Amino acid sequence: MTTTNIKHKPAGQFEETRFEKIHNIIFSDSKSGSLSVAEEIATLIKKKQSENKNCVLGLATGSSPIKVYEELVRMHKEEGLSFSNVITFNLDEYYPMNKNSVHSYYYFMHQHLFDHIDINPANIHIPSGTVPLEELHQYCIDYDLKIKEFGGLDFQLLGIGRTGHIGFNEPGSHYNSGTRSITLDHITRIDAAQSFLGIDNVPKKAITMGIGTVKKAKRIVLLAWGYNKASIIKKTIEGEITSEVPATYLQEHSNTTFILDDESSQELTRIKTPWLVGPCLWNNELESKAIIWLCDITNKSILKLTDEDYNNNGMSSLLVQEGSAYDLNIKMFNKLQHTITGWPGGKPNADESKRPERSTPNKKRVIIFSPHPDDDVISMGGTFDRLVEQGHEVHVAYQTSGSIAVSDYEALKYAEVIKELSPKDGEIDSLIHKITSKKGDIEDALEVRNLKAIIRRKESMGATRFLKVPDENIHFLNLPFYETGTIKKNPMGQIDIDIVSKLISKIKPHQIYAAGDLADPHGTHKVCLDIIFAALKELKHENYMDDCWVWLYRGAWHEWDIHQIEMAVPLSPDQVLKKRKAIFFHQSQKDGVMFQGNDTREFWVRAEERNNETARKYHKLGLADYAALEAFKRYHY
Structure with a gap:
């Protein structure tokens, strides 16, 4: 079998695979x-x-x-x-x-x-x-x-x-x-x-x-x-x-x-804990991963780890390389502490060496890419709110209509409201008939799909208005790969990439936020991210891209591991509540949403518990005790 693209060694040949x-x-x-x-x-x-x-x-x-x-x-x-x-x-x-x-x-x-x-x-x-x-x-x-x-x-x-x-x-x-x-x-x-x-x-x-x-x-x-x-x-x-x-x-x-x-x-x-298998070539990422793991298994904060803790858990070679536990602990503590910022767009006139984002320009142009019309507030609603409050020019780009996630019951409710307002409109009667006569999982009629897309669009605008973003800064891209009318989507195409590239070229952002949550069970997040990456590859030689940083958030499925986090934005209890209210504007996605996987919690509950858990982990490691933290990892293109 051809193995020219193998990243790791085959199992069964080296000590590192002895568990396999x-x-x-x-x-x-x-x-x-x-x-x-x-x-x-x-x-x-x-x-x-x-x-x-x-x-x-x-x-x-x-x-x-x-x-x-x-x-x-x-x-x-x-x-x-x-x-x-x-x-x-x-x-x-x-x-x-x-x-x-x-x-x-x-x-x-x-x-x-x-x-x-x-x-x-x-x-x-x-x-x-x-x-x-x-x-x-x-x-x-x-x-x-x-x-x-x-x-x-x-x-x-x-x-x-x-x-x-x-x-x-x-x-x-x-x-x-x-x-x-x-x-x-x-x-x-x-x-x-x-x-x-x-x-x-x-x-x-x-x-x-x-x-x-x-x-x-x-x-x-x-x-x-x-x-x-x-x-x-x-x-x-x-x-x-x-x-x-x-x-x-x-x-x-x-x-x-x-x-x-x-x-x-x-x-x-x-892969997860290679220091338990054999000698490691320690780099910054592996070092961070190992220390966070060591805190977890010893139930200690970073600054309480001892030489003995390192030696007893397969990490003696790290001590040899870096010195004492004290030196390692201080280094790791400072690294994590510097990920925390209440200024996701950068704090004006601040020491950049101790913050994850640049201080200049003071007011940045920002694009938040949202695969579905609710991922923005579910995944980074608090950061979104902070960016707006701190005066940045925030744009939101909804990459897909999200129409397939609207149930027929929800669509019927809105159609009947329209019917009450226009009782003699024959087109509404036809729309209601197409919804009520649908059998099982057959494809929606075009008119029904359009109604479902409008529902998601207006819910999104309710949330963005609540967060005080001007309507002209909201962009519904309706990427063609998604708009097939069925669960099965097309592969991404050049037309999808061109739509995203055109928006980036128009806004010339200093920050891009994108969904890096590849555990999304229906794959839309991955395709949407691949389209953004392809657009960035095409645009990377443009002068304005030299000043554009890309931050990846994760959604309702799982969070970045602590050692992966490069920016953590703390939320106050009031901001947690405000984020929840923004999510609630997406009414069609509450109460038994169609695509929530095997997790029966509503998305707002998942988001809050995930943000609370991230904050708890930071505090357990010896850092400040926040109500919640939203986490991001920088993507270098």
Whole structure:
């Protein structure tokens, strides 16, 4: 397998991997990892062709393998890779599920792979979601027998769910299980809810290859991307084999590799706490990370750490490099203290060496990019308010309409209000009919989508007016990648980048705030951030960009780790309340919002508790006791 983009060493070869029980390779991002896997699959196909043999592939669905399939399609179209000798067996399918449904894995596989290559349709095998219930048991037996008839799987591609499932083998699955019907775990259904426009529309059952079926494959490659997978990846790679984490059964397979990106590898011992594994090359970031960790496990503040604490916890080499615990503690305490500022736009005439932001110019032009029309106040509402109060020229750019997050019930409420005001308006009657006659998770009519977008837009303006931002400083970008009318979004395109670049060029900001929260379960945050990064790359040579700093905030999903924080803005109790009121203007996103993941708390509650927790952590480390802190990390482009 091509590994030119590998950032860390493969597992199993060095002392640093001694906690790990499954070979894994960590790439800088999902794209480079996907290209490597596609290359391995292509090499296997061509090898089998040279031997005049079939190549039997087990294939996965979901977001993880999409880039692998894109690269295989590119190889077919541009390099002549043929799939004429390829036979495929898919892992799973929802049950019941019509193959023509946009939610079926039949639809997914044809959309992303089969419709674009020269595979013989007779060689495609995907579990059927329409098999009569009384025939299902025998159907599953036959599926396994058919794999066996073709000589078994040469290569099995897998993803992993947050429950540790592979395929749809949920916790409790037997290590020797075959293809069968299974009841889906609640977490699995929550994770699928975004695609089905609500958990009530997600099937409760599925057909899946069994653990035993998967383990018979000659080669297994599992893909895991993103911070959301970090915890389960650690359990799978370093934990004991257990049916509660079905993916741990892969520890028993002699030819398995996990392909990870930086985010999904973050909880592995050699990444999170490498000083516990072996000698470290200490740099500033690793040093900060280790000291914060040491405070946590010893339950001490920074200035109370001793030489003994460092020596007893694998950090003696840091003492050798830096001197005494006293020196290290003072250095770290000052570093954290200098991240705290009540002046996020910079304090005029202040010593810049002790503050995270520049003091000049006194009044800065600021763009707050918000992926959805509420991320600005949820994630940095207190900082937002402080910037306005301190006289900076604040602009807010809402990158998407957020229309898909408005429920039909909410849209109907507004439509009926309009009806009361215009009782004879036939267009309103038509709009109400389109909302009330909608069945399940079908796509909204254009008029309904427009209404939902207007609802989000006006809620946003209610919040920004409350924070005293002029209407002319509010920008609704409606980036085309998002505005598809469906849950499935397009990849970012040049037109998206151009829209963002045009706004930056017009305002010429001294500060940009952007959402760096890549744990967003429906991926919009990542695409929005990638678009901003692409725009910055195009504009970086412009003179005004020399004076533009970019700060990344995180949203309602998780916060920056303490050692990552470069600016922490304290909020008073009154500001916490003001931030809450700003969030409340987004009424359509309260009380059971559609895309809140497996966290049932409302977004304002999450935000407050997250900000309170950050403040608590700072105080526990020996710093001042604030009501709340909003955290930021600087991005260098």
